[in-house]
Amino acid sequence: MDETTKKKKKTAECCGYPISIFFIVVNEFCERFSYYGMRAVLVLYFRYFLLWDDDLATSIYHAFVALCYLTPILGAIIADSWLGKFKTIIYLSIVYAIGQVTMAISTIHDITDANRDGTPDNFTFHIALSMLGLILIALGTGGIKPCVAAFGGDQFQEHQSRQLNTFFSVFYLCINAGSLLSTLITPVLRAQECGIHTQQQCYPLAFGVPAVLMVISLVVFIAGSGMYVKTDPEGNIMWSVCKCIGFAIKNRFRHRSSSYPKREHWMDWANEKYDKLLIAQIKMVLKVLFLYIPLPMFWTLFDQKGSRWTLQATTMSGDFGAFILQPDQMQTVNPILILTLVPIMDRLIFPLIQKCGLNFSPLKRMTVGMLFAAMAFVSAALVQIEIDKTLPNFPSSSESQLKVVNTYSTTLNVTISPNEHLLIESFGSSADYVTFDHQDITVSLNTNPVITKAFSLIKGGRQTLIIPSDPTVMYLKEDVKSKPREGKNAIRFVNGYTADLNITNLDSIEPSATTNYTLVNQGKRDFVLRHGEQWCEFSRKFGFGASYTFLIPSTVFSDDCESITEVEDMKPNSVHMALQIPQYFLITTGEVMFSVTGLQFSYSQAPKNMKSVLQAGWLCTNAVGNIIVLIVAELGKLPKQWAEYLLFASLLVAVSIIFSIMAYFYTYIDPAEIEAQVRKEQGLEPEEMEKETIEMEEKDEDQKNEQGVKQTKI
Numbered sequence: 189m190d191e192t193t194k195k196k197k198k199t200a201e202c203c204g205y206p207i208s209i210f211f212i213v214v215n216e217f218c219e220r221f222s223y224y225g226m227r228a229v230l231v232l233y234f235r236y237f238l239l240w241d242d243d244l245a246t247s248i249y250h251a252f253v254a255l256c257y258l259t260p261i262l263g264a265i266i267a268d269s270w271l272g273k274f275k276t277i278i279y280l281s282i283v284y285a286i287g288q289v290t291m292a293i294s295t296i297h298d299i300t301d302a303n304r305d306g307t308p309d310n311f312t313f314h315i316a317l318s319m320l321g322l323i324l325i326a327l328g329t330g331g332i333k334p335c336v337a338a339f340g341g342d343q344f345q346e347h348q349s350r351q352l353n354t355f356f357s358v359f360y361l362c363i364n365a366g367s368l369l370s371t372l373i374t375p376v377l378r379a380q381e382c383g384i385h386t387q388q389q390c391y392p393l394a395f396g397v398p399a400v401l402m403v404i405s406l407v408v409f410i411a412g413s414g415m416y417v418k419t420d421p422e423g424n425i426m427w428s429v430c431k432c433i434g435f436a437i438k439n440r441f442r443h444r445s446s447s448y449p450k451r452e453h454w455m456d457w458a459n460e461k462y463d464k465l466l467i468a469q470i471k472m473v474l475k476v477l478f479l480y481i482p483l484p485m486f487w488t489l490f491d492q493k494g495s496r497w498t499l500q501a502t503t504m505s506g507d508f509g510a511f512i513l514q515p516d517q518m519q520t521v522n523p524i525l526i527l528t529l530v531p532i533m534d535r536l537i538f539p540l541i542q543k544c545g546l547n548f549s550p551l552k553r554m555t556v557g558m559l560f561a562a563m564a565f566v567s568a569a570l571v572q573i574e575i576d577k578t579l580p581n582f583p584s585s586s587e588s589q590l591k592v593v594n595t596y597s598t599t600l601n602v603t604i605s606p607n608e609h610l611l612i613e614s615f616g617s618s619a620d621y622v623t624f625d626h627q628d629i630t631v632s633l634n635t636n637p638v639i640t641k642a643f644s645l646i647k648g649g650r651q652t653l654i655i656p657s658d659p660t661v662m663y664l665k666e667d668v669k670s671k672p673r674e675g676k677n678a679i680r681f682v683n684g685y686t687a688d689l690n691i692t693n694l695d696s697i698e699p700s701a702t703t704n705y706t707l708v709n710q711g712k713r714d715f716v717l718r719h720g721e722q723w724c725e726f727s728r729k730f731g732f733g734a735s736y737t738f739l740i741p742s743t744v745f746s747d748d749c750e751s752i753t754e755v756e757d758m759k760p761n762s763v764h765m766a767l768q769i770p771q772y773f774l775i776t777t778g779e780v781m782f783s784v785t786g787l788q789f790s791y792s793q794a795p796k797n798m799k800s801v802l803q804a805g806w807l808c809t810n811a812v813g814n815i816i817v818l819i820v821a822e823l824g825k826l827p828k829q830w831a832e833y834l835l836f837a838s839l840l841v842a843v844s845i846i847f848s849i850m851a852y853f854y855t856y857i858d859p860a861e862i863e864a865q866v867r868k869e870q871g872l873e874p875e876e877m878e879k880e881t882i883e884m885e886e887k888d889e890d891q892k893n894e895q896g897v898k899q900t901k902i
């Protein structure tokens with residue numbers, strides 16, 4: 189059907205739904221698979237392929253997500269004023285697919301690995317290519333986002349309003365089915381090994397599969413081509429809207445004297461020059477955009493699932509008996525709950541509320557959704573308080589902490605000036621860290637003769653004083669001072685053997701030396717210790733987030749590794765990750781009430797020619813929410829994490845109260861009805877009216893030049 193045709197065509201239906209919806213829903217499933225699948229491994233790619241540090245990786249990741257929610261404005265402008273939704277989706281999906289392919293290519297290390305050592309030789313090439321890929325992806329995914337939902341809505345006829353509401357729920361289910369599958373699959377693909385010259389983590393596969401899914405998404409969308417209802421772009425509507433608003437403000441200012449009668453709405457000051465229909469449409473959009481002002485706060489809390497809550501999970505135990513859950517996998521609870529909650533809400537809760545005679549209007553649902561999100565953060569705060577009880581007492585920025593490990597042959601009396609006395613047996617350690625509020629210390633050992641040595645401790649750090657078999661060379665070794673990342677365990681070895689030792693996956697250690705920390709996953713791990721022909725095997729079962737120093741004695745080979753002792757520098761996590769389920773349940777219930785409803789509301793309250801614009805406005809609230817997260821992260825945190833969670837919860841409660849007041853004064857409209865009424869008032873038939881709107885806009889510039897601004901005194 190020609191895009192210039194203005195009337196909706198009668199569409200083929202199945203069970204009361206337009207068949208074209210099938211293609212849109214499958215397209216959305218594939219696209220969200222592609223987006224979330226790529227996002228799931230993106231930070232790891234930055235961190236371990238491009239070798240960026242944690243801060244840079246996290247900042248670029250959040251900046252990318254924010255960009256993905258800002259580009260919808262561009263997509264909406266292109267769709268509503270130039271290409272129409274159908275062509276915009278096709279063209280921007282091509283850009284998106286090219287972006288995904290570019291991204292996948294940028295992860296092939298063999299392209300620049302001339303020396304075949306498994307790492308790229310030209311990082312600039314990989315960074316440039318991946319940034320280009322990400323920009324194209326952000327443009328594509330953000331650009332099509334407001335168009336796809338609105339285009340789906342356009343497929344419904346007026347008599348299908350019940351089906352239209354179900355469509356938005358099914359649409360949301362598809363988003364979450366796609367994202368759930370991809371967030372489970374792409375990390376597994378990434379963990380495979382692949383490569384031409386050397387075998388490395390398979391990022392090309394982890395990014396390649398989302399690229400393929402994006403191509404499939406495009407093909408599916410094109411396949412439905414003949415069945416879609418395609419509404420026209422209305423000319424440069426955004427430009428007309430801006431000019432009309434500008435004129436209203438200017439005209440109001442010109443007539444600011446009290447001798448001019450007031451007008452019902454400030455936009456009515458555009459009456460002299462602009463068409464009544466356009467003014468009525470702008471009023472509708474502004475009313476909704478005004479309501480959006482408090483909404484970013486919801487996303488600020490919601491998007492912390494991926495950051496703060498995942499970090500919280502790294503301090504918890506993911507041992508569920510039958511399976512082990514990694515901290516970042518906990519996020520998949522969100523789409524799983526969406527898939528169960530959306531049908532329950534739609535089929536059970538909302539109809540039940542309606543049956544009870546309660547008016548649970550969209551804006552009320554959104555307010556309740558915000559309150560649920562606030563409760564989720566209260567729940568997160570309670571969990572945090574439980575975790576804090578089990579966390580070590582880390583030093584403040586002005587303190588230093590010290591532990592002593594004795595690998596000398598006898599028990600030692602260790603005096604740390606001025607008045608710390610520790611009795612430490614051979615191959616043992618002090619019970620816990622001793623905290624100092626000064627850095628310079630002197631250590632004395634009761635050896636014969638007494639050995640005394642001065643040390644300067646690291647401010648805000650944790651260190652261990654290693655006393656080797658020759659105590660005169662005792663030395664400080666820096667310890668981990670936060671929970672190891674991703675729930676892993678940090679381990680190291682002190683070599684009390686008389687010669688160099690080789691330990692599986694570690695460099696050779698000299699006698700009396702201590703290795704740096706190595707991160708090991710939860711579960712049983714085996715290490716082989718070797719010196720020349722001699723070897724023994726040492727096994728240890730690890731939990732989550734602990735840190736150990738293993739002391740290897742000189743008798744290690746004669747007793748088959750039995751005599752290796754373990755010093756627990758940091759206890760394993762003991763609070764179970766299942767305690768996060770209530771907060772996930774609350775935030776997801778909030779999401780269903782807030783986000784699914786917001787999507788429907790944005791569509792239903794927008795005039796026909798500005799539906800994508802309003803969808804973009806809705807998505808922008810998400811971008812602003814992400815930017816707030818970035819700012820809060822930069823400004824620093826409250827000293828206690830639970831206090832920060834409570835602060836966010838209180839802010840959202842305050843915002844939801846403001847929103848409920850704003851919502852109270854909002855009157856729901858039927859844009860089509862208002863438009864018809866304005867047309868009637870002007871005595872125009874619908875088509876005549878639309879023609880006139882376009883003509884007026886075209887004439888607008890000429891009129892301005894010929895007559896100047898028409899000044900009518902009212």
Ligand SMILES: N[C@@H](Cc1ccc(O)cc1)C(=O)NCC(=O)O
Nearest residue numbers: 363364367368519520522523526
């Ligand atoms: N519930 C989110 C999707 C999601 C899935 C997995 C995660 O780890 C986080 C979020 C959702 O529906 N978002 C809307 C969208 O359009 O993507």
